[in-house]
Amino acid sequence: MRLLLISNSTNAGEAYLDYPKKELGDFFKGIDEVMFVPYAAVTFTYDAYLEKVQARFSELGIRVRSVHREANPALAIMSAKGIVVGGGNTFRLAQMMQREGLVEAIRLRVTDEGIPYAGWSAGSNMACPTIGTTNDMPIIEPATFHAAGLIPFQINPHYLDAHPQGHAGETREQRIEEYITVNTNVYVAGLREGCMLRLEGDRLSLIGPRPMRIFRWGELPREVNPGDDLGFLLQQPLEG
Template sequence: MKLLLSSNSTMPGEEYLGFPTPHIKSFLGDKPVKALFIPYAAVTFSFDEYEQKVNEAFQRVGHSVVGIHHFDNPVRAIEEAEAIVVGGGNTWQLVRMLHDQNLMMAIRRNVQSGTPYIGWSAGSNVACPTLRTTNDMPIIDPTSFNTTGLVPFQINPHYMDANPDGHAGETREQRIAEFIAINPLTYVVGLREGTLMKLENDTLELIGNRSARIFMQGMEAYELNPGDDFNFLLK
């Protein structure tokens, strides 16, 4: 499988998809690819607007996207895609629409057969076994928490180490501690902004200039850096 999973789309002061696009270019290769884009996580703006924004970013590095909402048969669109791109937004809405369109297993089958998969934020969440480590408000019943299970661990995108000044609620680490208390056999990766995880040639690596935080029930949370071994997460 080939997966490129980003914590977020854009860093402060950058253009949209600024930091991921060089990695998208190398991930997809030099030959132009027209990827199938899934914009279902968009809630307050249209799928067409989302498609245009992502397409402009991909064109900067010689590739392009077309939205799945243009196809009469979305399952066939998945089956025929050169690459699959799943954008961020609201994970609950994204998961609901993927289930409604019967696309979860279609994505799983085709990515396992070699179709490259790129996701950021909510798009990274749905590469995991479930949506249950998203940060998003549950604005809609997803019908099932289960997602594609392309990787056997969970990602918490936009991971932050502490709460903002003046906020006394639970930290992200405390919330993840609740998850692993209920799900003691599942690793969670706190993926900080500006970082990506890439799976290619059976090797999982962290890309970026920040560490990732690893959580597992019965262990103290710990940090791993780019260049460290992440393959244990695939077992």
């Protein structure tokens, strides 16, 4: 299985998809066309989203097709050479992917056939077992919180350590601790901005300038760094 799961599309002060473009180019090396899922877009059109992504992928020599322009989106996924799922609102993305039958189609192509899958933000959330560790507001109700389950652990994209002055609400870490208290059998990876996870077969690697924070019920949160062994995240969780 081949996955590239990116925390965020854009670092502050940089152009769209600028920091991950080298990794995207390497990940999709030898592939001249990918199928794009734009359904996380809410306040701008799918056509505008496609144009934005195509502008960056053109630098990589890759044509981007979008499922929203296909008569049968699920069938389009079944013929894709590579799959790209963009960020935005995770609840909207899940609802649309479920409605169009894309969750099952992507799971089949990626897990059974080894088709490469890249996603950022909401697109990374959809690779997890559920969308339960997204940061997004539930603006719409999907049929289920279940996602594609391409990996056995959860990701929290855009993970922040900050507790702004004057803010009396929960920190991101406290929110994740709530999640693992209810979901005691699964790891949550706090993926900081500018970072990504790459899975090639059974090898999972952290790429980027920052460590990743790991959460599991009954364990103290800990940091892992690029180059560390992350194989423990790929172990299937016990029922619980």
